Amino acid sequence: MSTIMFVHAHPDDEGTLTAGSMIRAADEGHRVIVVFATRGEHGEAPDDLQPGESVADRRVAEATRAARIAGAAGVHWLGYRDSGMAGWEQNHHPQAFLQAPAEEAAERLAALIAQERPDVLVGYDWHGNYGHPDHVRVHQVVRRAAELAEPRPRLFEATMNRDRIRRQYRLATASGVPDAEGFDPDQPMNDGNPLGTPEAEINLAVDVAAQVVRRREMMACHASQVADIRPWLELPLETYAAVFDTEHYLEVGSSDPMRPGWFF
Incomplete structure (x- = not known):
């Protein structure tokens, strides 16, 4: 049995990016640990918030339920505040993840690595897939924490396959799927770079087709984030599976071409 640690910026990021791999790892008997840098304070505020309940409270509860579905052995929080999207005034909040000294945040994560001793550590690609400031910071912090770790885990970075997404959306547009037109993975995202x-x-391309149903259940846990989550959940299962049956990773230090495979 090995331990794999996934580091995410906000609750629901795991649902859209690595949920299938988390479920598969747990199903195969590995210890799955998930770490969130923030509690997602600047997500959507659901209509049914209870008195005294904050957006962050709701999102923590949703992430906890999703981790339970994944079979995760532990959930940790680095304790920073959601920075919001690029250019928001929330970027400058003194407790925002974006404002945290990278070395300090890396040391916090390194302490969790020392505690959980993962064999595999998973962060984000260099621009966090679409340039969200907190996603970019996750990339930076995970890279540095891996350097501080002893022994050093194998390091992977979750990404989105731009060419596959382009093919999927061209097919969806040609097939008349509602709302498919107008999306272009090659257009500038939050940081001006393509998706x-x-x-x-x-x-690495990881086959998670067998995990699609539970992956969808994990995503549904984050129901408060309507704009980000509901469109995916409204897809027919067959279409959903075609989008989410494979997850993609960079292996830091590798120049190998993409291969179907697994972390272990």
């Missing part, structure tokens, strides 16, 4: 990573630069 994800070109297929030629990706090292």
Whole structure:
């Protein structure tokens, strides 16, 4: 049995990016640990918030339920505040993840690595897939924490396969899928860069087709985030599976071409 640690910026990021791999790892008997840098304070505020309940409280509860579905052995929080999207005034909040000294945040994560002793550590690609400031900071912090760790875990970075997404959306548009038109993974995202990573630069394609139903259940746990989550959940299962049956990763230090495979 090995231990794998996934580091995410906000609750629901695991649902859209690595949920299938988390479920598969747990199903195969590995210890799955998930770490969230923030509690997602600047997500959508649901209509049914209870007196005294904050957006962050709701999102923590949702992430906890999702982790339970994944079979995760532990959930940790680095304790920073959601920075909001690029250019928001919340970027400058003194407790925002974006304002945290990278070395300090890396040391916090390194302490969790020392506690959980993962064999595999998973962060984000260099621009956090679409340039969200907290996602970019996750990339930086995970890289540095891996350097501080002893022994050093194998390091992977979750990404989106830009070429595959382009093919999928062209097919969806040609097939008349509602709302498919107008999406372009090559257009500038939050940081001015295209979405994800070109297929030629990706090292690992993980088959999570067998985990699609539970992956969808994990995503549904984050129901408060309507704009980000509901459109995916409204897809027919067959279409949903075609989008989410494979997850893609960069292996830091590898120049190998993309291969179907697994972390272990």
